Amino acid sequence: MVAMQRRNNLEEALAPKTLIFGLTVQNIPTMNLRFQYAHDREIVFAESLAERLHAWKFGQGDVTVTYADPGSYFTTLLRTTIVGIECTLQNSTVEELLFSNRLTEELRHAIRHPNTLARSMADAHYNKIPYYANANAPLKSYDTGLWNMVQRFYREIRNPIFHGFQLADVKPEPLLSTFRMFDEIFKWIDSWADPHRVRKILASATFRPLKP
Numbered sequence: 001m002v003a004m005q006r007r008n009n010l011e012e013a014l015a016p017k018t019l020i021f022g023l024t025v026q027n028i029p030t031m032n033l034r035f036q037y038a039h040d041r042e043i044v045f046a047e048s049l050a051e052r053l054h055a056w057k058f059g060q061g062d063v064t065v066t067y068a069d070p071g072s073y074f075t076t077l078l079r080t081t082i083v084g085i086e087c088t089l090q091n092s093t094v095e096e097l098l099f100s101n102r103l104t105e106e107l108r109h110a111i112r113h114p115n116t117l118a119r120s121m122a123d124a125h126y127n128k129i130p131y132y133a134n135a136n137a138p139l140k141s142y143d144t145g146l147w148n149m150v151q152r153f154y155r156e157i158r159n160p161i162f163h164g165f166q167l168a169d170v171k172p173e174p175l176l177s178t179f180r181m182f183d184e185i186f187k188w189i190d191s192w193a194d195p196h197r198v199r200k201i202l203a204s205a206t207f208r209p210l211k212p
Contacts (some may be wrong), residue, residue, distance in 0.1 A: 030095065033088045034195065037182070040081055044179045050172045074175060075166040082158050085185055089125045090114070092193035096133035098195065107132055122154040130192060137192035139185075146184055153181065 016026035047050075056070045057198075068072035090111050097103035110117060113134065114124035126147065130137035140147040161167070189195075 003175075027091060028087055028198075030088055030091045030195070033084045033091070034094055034186075036084055037081060037186070040077055041179055041182075043077070044175045046077055049175070053170060053172065066119075070170040071167045074170050075161050078157070078167070078178065079161055081182060082162075084184065086114075086121075086125050088186075088189060092189055093129050093133045095197055111167075120151075120154070122151050123125045126150055130189075139188060142188055143184075143193065146181070147189065149181055150185070153178075 016024045018024045043049075053070050056073075067076070093111055094108065096101060097107060113131055114121060114129060117128040118124040127138035130139070135141070139150065174197050
C-alpha cells in the first residue's frame with residue numbers, strides 16, 4: 001500500500017478555497033464556534049426567557065419581520081447551534097490530526113464528507129469522525145446514555161428542522177434541556193480535543209498568522 005502523504009503544512013491545510021461563482025470558503029476557527037455557542041446559550045439561559053416568549057406570542061417584545069414568532073427564531077437558533085457543533089467536531093478532529101502530524105488528504109476528505117462515513121449523520125459526526133482523532137473518542141463508547149439521547153434528538157428534531165419543519169409552541173424548559181445536552185456534548189469534545197489549542201498557537205512566538 002502506497003504510504004499516504006502527510007499534511008503537516010498549516011497554511012496548506014487551512015488555506016481558503018475558491019469555488020463555484022468565485023465564492024471562497026475557509027475553515028472556521030473552533031474558538032469562534034465556541035464563542036458563538038456561548039452567546040446563543042446566554043439567550044436560552046436568561047432569567048427573562050419565559051416572559052420574553054410569552055410577550056413574543058402576543059406580538060410584543062422581540063417581534064421582527066424575519067422572526068414573527070418564537071418558533072421560527074428558535075428553530076434557526078437550534079439549526080445554527082447544531083451546525084456549529086458539527087463544524088466543531090470536524091474542525092477539532094482536523095486540528096488533532098494536524099498537530100500530531102497525522103492528517104492526510106484522504107482523512108481530510110473523509111472528515112469533510114461525513115455522508116460517506118455512515119448513513120446516519122449522528123453516527124458520522126459523533127462516532128466515525130472523532131475516531132480518527134482518538135480510538136476512544138466515539139460518543140457511543142464514552143457515554144452510552146448521551147449517545148442514545150443524541151440519536152433520538154437527531155431523529156426527532158435535528159433532521160426534521162433541517163428538512164422543512166420548525167419548532168412550535170416553544171417553552172423554556174425544553175430549550176433549557178436541549179442546551180444542557182449541548183453542554184454535555186462540548187464536555188465530551190473537550191475530553192479528546194484540546195479546546196485551547198488555537199489560543200496556544202496564537203500565543204506562540206513561532207506562529208505566523210495566515211495573511212487575509
